[in-house]
Amino acid sequence: MPTIMSSSTEIKNMNKEDKPVNSRRLDKWRFCRPLTDKLNPSESLLWSQSLENLLRSKYGMATFHTFLKSEFSDENIEFWLVCEDFKKIRSSSGIQI
Template sequence: MCRTLATFPNTCLERAKEFKTRLGIFLHKSELSSESGSLGKFEWASKHCKERSFSEDVLGWRESFDLLLSSKNGVAAFHAFLKTEFSEENLEFWLACEEFKKIRSAAKLASQAHRIFDEYIRSEAPKEVNIDHETRELTKTNLQAATASCFDVAQGKTRTLMEKDSYPRFLKSPAYRDLAAQASATSSPASSSSPAAEPSHT
């Protein structure tokens, strides 16, 4: 299916396979929901060998929550981890809000706002997120004249909850630690992330 794979050096393919296996720990029996349209499939290698950038990506997840959320692989791994804690709705809601902000049509904005509210915000919603009553009521009021920012407060609170609660546990999970160790081992000898650190032998 992907012809370019045949042209990759064997070591690159082997390392990509290693990473895929390691990340499979996170994704074990975890079908990523494509309902929100935000959780796509992994892109292991395309155009060029990316084992180095992928290992840097994995190590970046522990630097900040923002880096994790800006990485497709990071979001997918974090989503799978949240599934093990039965709290994946928080990330799914955050992602749905990110997609919602991109909508340009006023009619579509209004219909999507109600869909997101019904799915994540209203009491006893199928994927109800953990927010306080005040925020829930404020969001309900915002729906009367839906704008791209009508979920901002609820999204912010959900994000803070994930960053302070689930994210530290994700970083301490054996699966992530194992993956990070593998990424460190791969990135160090291959090429250090800082270009200045070149070995000079005389």
């Protein structure tokens, strides 16, 4: 019986052209730490206290984005990031619709 949703195996086997395109906006949020730069355990404990702590951390943001991507929900974090950028705009000339 055909299914509406693709399995993870089907997605992995898709041609590059058929896979969903990631937005350029989130490319900024893909962080790679050098192997010598390890995550501080106290930093990850802060994540359990609030989502804000998680999103303030570069490594936390990358981890959360990876999770959302696995759930096919990464557009949610993209929307939040755009809203945060919008809040920082001071002049009407910086607003693009």
